[in-house]
Amino acid sequence: MSTTETTASGIGPVEGASLYDVDNPAPVIEPPRKRTKKTPKSTRGNFEMYGWVFMRLSGIVLVVLVLGHLLIQLVLDGGVSKIGFAFVAGRWASPWWQVWDLAMLWLAMLHGANGLRTVINDYAERANTRLWLKGLLYTATVFTILLGTLVIFTFDPNIR
Amino acid sequence: MATPVLDKVEAESAASPYITVTFRVRRFNPEVSAEATWEDFQLEIDPKERVLDGLHKIKWDIDGTLTFRRSCAHGICGSDAMRINGKNRLACKTLIKDINPEKPITVEPIKGLTVLKDLVVDMEPFFQAYRDVMPFLVTKDTNEPTRERLQSAEDRARFDDTTKCILCAACTSSCPVFWNDGQYFGPAAIVNAHRFIFDSRDEAGEQRLEILNDKDGVWRCRTTFNCTDACPRGIEVTKAIQEVKRALITRRF
Ligand code: HEM
Ligand code: SF4
Numbered sequence: 001m002s003t004t005e006t007t008a009s010g011i012g013p014v015e016g017a018s019l020y021d022v023d024n025p026a027p028v029i030e031p032p033r034k035r036t037k038k039t040p041k042s043t044r045g046n047f048e049m050y051g052w053v054f055m056r057l058s059g060i061v062l063v064v065l066v067l068g069h070l071l072i073q074l075v076l077d078g079g080v081s082k083i084g085f086a087f088v089a090g091r092w093a094s095p096w097w098q099v100w101d102l103a104m105l106w107l108a109m110l111h112g113a114n115g116l117r118t119v120i121n122d123y124a125e126r127a128n129t130r131l132w133l134k135g136l137l138y139t140a141t142v143f144t145i146l147l148g149t150l151v152i153f154t155f156d157p158n159i160r
Numbered sequence: 161m162a163t164p165v166l167d168k169v170e171a172e173s174a175a176s177p178y179i180t181v182t183f184r185v186r187r188f189n190p191e192v193s194a195e196a197t198w199e200d201f202q203l204e205i206d207p208k209e210r211v212l213d214g215l216h217k218i219k220w221d222i223d224g225t226l227t228f229r230r231s232c233a234h235g236i237c238g239s240d241a242m243r244i245n246g247k248n249r250l251a252c253k254t255l256i257k258d259i260n261p262e263k264p265i266t267v268e269p270i271k272g273l274t275v276l277k278d279l280v281v282d283m284e285p286f287f288q289a290y291r292d293v294m295p296f297l298v299t300k301d302t303n304e305p306t307r308e309r310l311q312s313a314e315d316r317a318r319f320d321d322t323t324k325c326i327l328c329a330a331c332t333s334s335c336p337v338f339w340n341d342g343q344y345f346g347p348a349a350i351v352n353a354h355r356f357i358f359d360s361r362d363e364a365g366e367q368r369l370e371i372l373n374d375k376d377g378v379w380r381c382r383t384t385f386n387c388t389d390a391c392p393r394g395i396e397v398t399k400a401i402q403e404v405k406r407a408l409i410t411r412r413f
């Protein structure tokens with residue numbers, strides 16, 4: 001039996017001369033994930049549950065809305081080349097497609113925003129980073145939803 | 161007649177069962193260096209032995225400073241969960257022959273918890289989450305053990321799977337959501353809440369469900385199945401989490 005050290009090992013002769021002693025103790029490592037007094041006591045309520053249910057329900061509806069949308073826009077009737085002002089104007093003349101696009105806009109935006117909220121909660125480590133990223137996310141979401149809704153309802157096919 | 165038998169025995173004893181295996185161990189000693197490093201150990205070992213036996217050989221014969229936890233050595237106490245070849249397992253339940261001894265066997269501490277030394281991690285956040293779900297029988301009227309609390313076989317079977325947990329933390333430390341910020345309750349805490357939520361004798365199920373309805377409770381689970389894969393007791397961890405989610409939803413709707 002033999003010992004081979006691959007890399008320059010950081011393991012020194014602990015029984016021999018130690019870097020640290022009673023007067024010069026090794027630094028204490030704070031457990032970074034410990035629940036401290038600063039950790040909020042309770043964050044209960046049903047918000048996360050409703051969020052979870054919403055992701056699944058909106059997902060099911062989005063399968064129909066998004067796949068149908070992609071099919072109509074990109075595959076049927078000559079594919080993407082047919083899309084133009086006239087095509088959009090024709091579709092939005094019908095309340096059916098207005099409601100379809102409105103539902104898709106709201107569901108996809110809220111679904112995507114809530115998904116990204118989860119991702120931010122996962123990956124942003126500092127409270128400040130979280131705050132800023134979520135602020136940015138919510139601003140962009142509200143802006144896009146409002147602008148999209150406005151366009152769907154006020155679209156004027158005779159605009160010059 | 162005796163001669164060929166003797167020959168055979170001699171031939172078998174001549175072929176040693178021992179093979180040479182490289183253990184690549186993640187070493188960390190905060191009194192020496194802030195950096196963790198890999199260290200290779202070569203040992204002669206019977207492939208039918210376990211990774212824990214290999215670690216013993218290193219500690220007892222090669223380098224006494226190697227630090228790891230183990231008590232029972234038989235898969236019951238839950239002290240020796242570690243990342244072996246990148247997967248969370250109990251060193252005492254992993255045979256050398258089952259993890260390709262031709263290549264170096266990597267042994268690391270479990271992830272997501274602060275490493276204290278070598279393979280020893282700080283389990284406090286893990287047990288904090290465990291304590292938070294009140295892992296004990298709660299009854300309203302009488303807590304005095306005056307007589308046996310009876311239960312039908314079906315009622316007992318309802319939570320049988322989750323009674324098997326040995327609190328090794330293999331599941332929680334395999335969960336990517338737990339790795340992120342360590343605030344998620346983690347699969348093990350939910351498994352142990354499940355064990356009481358679905359116990360007909362217990363009366364604090366509602367309270368435990370409310371605890372797991374937390375921002376860092378069951379809803380952070382993303383159904384990755386890492387926990388089910390990691391559990392050395394074969395507990396269907398993800399299924400237990402899903403049953404808690406369902407109980408929370410049916411309670412509301
Ligand atoms: C096509 C039908 C869709 C279905 C069935 C679906 C389903 C889901 C489900 C069930 C989740 C939750 C995953 C979890 O909690 O583990 C999820 C997450 C997510 N979805 Fe969708 N979704 C769809 C479309 C979309 C669209 C159009 C967007 C973008 C606008 C989107 C963005 C996201 C994001 C960002 C997440 C979070 C990812 C994560 O949790 O890691 N999804 N989706
Ligand atoms: S559920 Fe399985 S992996 Fe998780 S702590 Fe219990 S025994 Fe270990």
Ligand code: FES
Pocket residue numbers: 229230231232233234235236237238239240241250251252253
């Ligand atoms: S040493 Fe007890 S479980 Fe492995």
